[in-house]
Amino acid sequence: xxxxxxxxxxxxxxxxxxxxxxxxxxxxxxxxxxxxxxxxxxxxxxxxxxxxxxxxxxxxxxxxxxxxxxxxxxxxxxxxxxxxxxxxxxxxxxxxxxxxxxxxxxxxxxxxxxxxxxxxxxxxxxxxxxxxxxxxxxxxxxxxxxxxxxxxxxxxxxxxxxxxxxxxxxxxxxxxxxxxxxxxxxxxxxxxxxxxxxxxxxxxxxxxxxxxxxxxxxxxxxxxxxxxxxxxxxxxxxxxxxxxxxxxxxxxxxxxxxxxxxxxxxxxxxxxxxxxxxxxxxxxxxxxxxxxxxxxxxxxxxxxxxxxxxxxxxxxxxxxxxxxxx
Amino acid sequence: xxxxxxxxxxxxxxxxxxxxxxxxxxxxxxxxxxxxxxxxxxxxxxxxxxxxxxxxxxxxxxxxxxxxxxxxxxxxxxxxxxxxxxxxxxxxxxxxxxxxxxxxxxxxxxxxxxxxxxxxxxxxxxxxxxxxxxxxxxxxxxxxxxxxxxxxxxxxxxxxxxxxxxxxxxxxxxxxxxxxxxxxxxxxxxxxxxxxxxxxxxxxxxxxxxxxxxxxxxxxxxxxxxxxxxxxxxxxxxxxxxxxxxxxxxxxxxxxxxxxxxxxxxxxxxxxxxxxxxxxxxxxxxxxxxxxxxxxxxxxxxxxxxxxxxxxxxxxxxxxxxxxxxxxxxxxxxxxxxxxxxxxxxxxxxxxxxxxxxxxxxxxxxxxxxxxxxxxxxxxxxxxxxxxxxxxxx
Numbered sequence: 001x002x003x004x005x006x007x008x009x010x011x012x013x014x015x016x017x018x019x020x021x022x023x024x025x026x027x028x029x030x031x032x033x034x035x036x037x038x039x040x041x042x043x044x045x046x047x048x049x050x051x052x053x054x055x056x057x058x059x060x061x062x063x064x065x066x067x068x069x070x071x072x073x074x075x076x077x078x079x080x081x082x083x084x085x086x087x088x089x090x091x092x093x094x095x096x097x098x099x100x101x102x103x104x105x106x107x108x109x110x111x112x113x114x115x116x117x118x119x120x121x122x123x124x125x126x127x128x129x130x131x132x133x134x135x136x137x138x139x140x141x142x143x144x145x146x147x148x149x150x151x152x153x154x155x156x157x158x159x160x161x162x163x164x165x166x167x168x169x170x171x172x173x174x175x176x177x178x179x180x181x182x183x184x185x186x187x188x189x190x191x192x193x194x195x196x197x198x199x200x201x202x203x204x205x206x207x208x209x210x211x212x213x214x215x216x217x218x219x220x221x222x223x224x225x226x227x228x229x230x231x232x233x234x235x236x237x238x239x240x241x242x243x244x245x246x247x248x249x250x251x252x253x254x255x256x257x258x259x260x261x262x263x264x265x266x267x268x269x270x271x272x273x274x275x276x277x278x279x280x281x282x283x284x285x286x287x288x289x290x291x292x293x294x295x296x297x298x299x300x301x302x303x304x305x306x307x308x309x310x311x312x313x314x315x316x317x318x319x320x321x322x323x324x325x326x
Numbered sequence: 327x328x329x330x331x332x333x334x335x336x337x338x339x340x341x342x343x344x345x346x347x348x349x350x351x352x353x354x355x356x357x358x359x360x361x362x363x364x365x366x367x368x369x370x371x372x373x374x375x376x377x378x379x380x381x382x383x384x385x386x387x388x389x390x391x392x393x394x395x396x397x398x399x400x401x402x403x404x405x406x407x408x409x410x411x412x413x414x415x416x417x418x419x420x421x422x423x424x425x426x427x428x429x430x431x432x433x434x435x436x437x438x439x440x441x442x443x444x445x446x447x448x449x450x451x452x453x454x455x456x457x458x459x460x461x462x463x464x465x466x467x468x469x470x471x472x473x474x475x476x477x478x479x480x481x482x483x484x485x486x487x488x489x490x491x492x493x494x495x496x497x498x499x500x501x502x503x504x505x506x507x508x509x510x511x512x513x514x515x516x517x518x519x520x521x522x523x524x525x526x527x528x529x530x531x532x533x534x535x536x537x538x539x540x541x542x543x544x545x546x547x548x549x550x551x552x553x554x555x556x557x558x559x560x561x562x563x564x565x566x567x568x569x570x571x572x573x574x575x576x577x578x579x580x581x582x583x584x585x586x587x588x589x590x591x592x593x594x595x596x597x598x599x600x601x602x603x604x605x606x607x608x609x610x611x612x613x614x615x616x617x618x619x620x621x622x623x624x625x626x627x628x629x630x631x632x633x634x635x636x637x638x639x640x641x642x643x644x645x646x647x648x649x650x651x652x653x654x655x656x657x658x659x660x661x662x663x664x665x666x667x668x669x670x671x672x673x674x675x676x677x678x679x680x681x682x683x684x685x686x687x688x689x690x691x692x693x694x695x696x697x698x699x700x701x702x703x704x705x706x707x708x709x710x711x712x713x714x715x716x717x718x719x720x
């Protein structure tokens with residue numbers, strides 16, 4: 001996919017003043033280097049780039065569920081965050097930031113703070129799809145003015161690659177290991193973005209690392225500067241869990257989008273909009289074959305597994321097109 | 327001028343909440359504390375307080391949001407009971423470790439199972455090692471007075487710990503009695519404004535809360551936290567002294583009732599103390615040297631002071647309104663026994679479990695207990711079990 005394809009079908013309409021690509025790139029990082037995350041970690045790319053969507057000078061409080069990101073970016077006595085930051089526990093990033101955001105309104109009302117703040121919290125798929133799902137749902141339903149960003153790497157990577165409800169079907173994880181009687185995870189992945197859209201919040205979007213990241217920036221900026229709750233689901237590959245060479249990350253993201261495994265879309269005030277439609281939808285193998293966690297699918301006799309997976313991807317893609325009125 | 331009113335324990339604590347008017351209250355309903363967020367919501371709806379109420383979807387989120395709000399710089403409170411406190415468990419430790427002076431109005435109720443909505447101290451006693459200050463009330467007046475004192479203790483710079491203000495479910499929370507309320511202005515002046523030193527929304531100094539700590543830092547953090555709890559002892563006494571000046575009511579770690587010359591003492595927490603006082607009054611009339619030690623502060627545990635208050639006693643019954651399932655009696659009995667040992671007490675001690683799942687504790691039982699203590703003092707301890715139940719149906 002070229003950058004041009006994004007010019008033809010840009011990410012969702014917005015009336016907000018996006019910075020130019022160059023201007024955004026030149027913004028200082030709000031996640032400082034020197035943290036302890038793996039080389040090539042998708043979570044890091046997600047956080048750095050979401051935070052770059054904050055307008056220079058705007059203040060923020062960053063929240064974080066327990067996970068790789070937290071233990072690697074706030075290891076006492078060091079913090080990698082330029083902004084105020086709070087980690088609380090694994091399952092409560094939504095509730096925690098809703099407390100911070102409410103405190104902001106309380107103190108603002110009483111004239112005890114004057115500055116404008118934005119509230120952004122990060123959770124992996126374990127802390128978001130699973131153990132923190134209730135906390136997230138509650139925070140979104142109550143309408144707090146905050147952005148919940150899920151960096152979805154499709155398993156509990158911090159504890160050693162256990163399956164989550166975001167893990168794709170047939171993936172080899174340490175709790176769905178491939179064996180004589182197992183083909184990996186038996187279930188498909190939960191469609192969290194759709195569930196969040198069903199909360200009827202102002203903004204939900206799904207993205208990943210594509211091209212020059214403008215899709216990610218634009219959706220992040222829209223999420224941050226839309227009043228009310230917003231949810232961003234960012235596919236963030238994990239080299240250890242997915243088993244690929246770190247430099248392959250961009251190709252994997254591209255294939256996830258071109259095969260329609262990970263479609264890019266946004267839901268603004270209930271209206272679904274596809275952000276990108278591949279000119280030619282590639283077969284799912286193009287995404288699967290790049291990753292060790294799907295290696296077993298390519299063994300002779302396992303063709304039916306890829307067929308089943310492809311059928312599921314097709315079904316979900318068609319459903320998405322319908323939702324987008326396409 | 328103080329105002330006299332007839333209020334339930336929940337109404338009284340809600341009134342204290344209104345007078346203090348904290349910045350944020352996340353809360354989730356659970357019997358018998360449900361009325362607290364209800365009353366606060368009504369006060370807010372009628373413009374009588376301007377606390378921001380967060381109607382969270384669980385108690386876990388209530389404590390999580392409370393941690394977020396307090397860390398952000400807001401004076402924060404919540405309320406719960408029983409399973410609600412149990413669901414907060416993980417976060418209770420985090421609140422204390424982060425040194426966040428949140429106030430929690432706890433209405434004591436039995437933990438499941440069996441599912442039971444009545445009074446027991448199993449909820450707060452289970453959380454006794456979570457790092458929270460715990461103060462208990464005998465009646466509605468004390469529940470109100472303790473809540474007024476809560477933030478002064480918790481927010482003290484030498485303490486900076488969360489505080490649990492406990493009252494007995496239904497017996498106090500729903501029992502109406504005459505109490506004396508302080509004037510709004512008096513409360514406001516006593517509690518004062520909250521100016522945290524470090525907070526997330528301080529534009530001049532961004533901060534990070536809730537780190538991952540490796541072995542070379544974590545132990546020091548715990549020790550520093552323990553120091554806050556040690557400091558809390560003096561602060562609790564200082565705040566009580568100041569409170570006496572505005573209310574005329576005296577508080578400390580404990581209340582001794584006819585204890586000074588008592589040879590036989592019952593030690594208890596909460597509403598059982600009122601029942602015991604009636605038994606003491608009756609027996610004193612009959613010339614018996616009996617007394618009560620009412621424990622008000624359980625965390626920090628004033629072991630030395632309690633042992634000292636009991637030093638004239640020949641036999642002591644220590645009462646727990648919860649079962650530890652330790653096969654060794656309840657937590658108050660265990661900790662007080664250790665304190666008596668340290669104080670080289672020669673008194674006979676019997677450990678009692680009573681009042682589980684809301685079982686009544688009566689004056690008759692208290693009198694029988696005093697008779698048993700007298701017997702033990704005279705003829706030695708004949709207990710066949712490590713601890714005994716009273717009020718149990720055979």
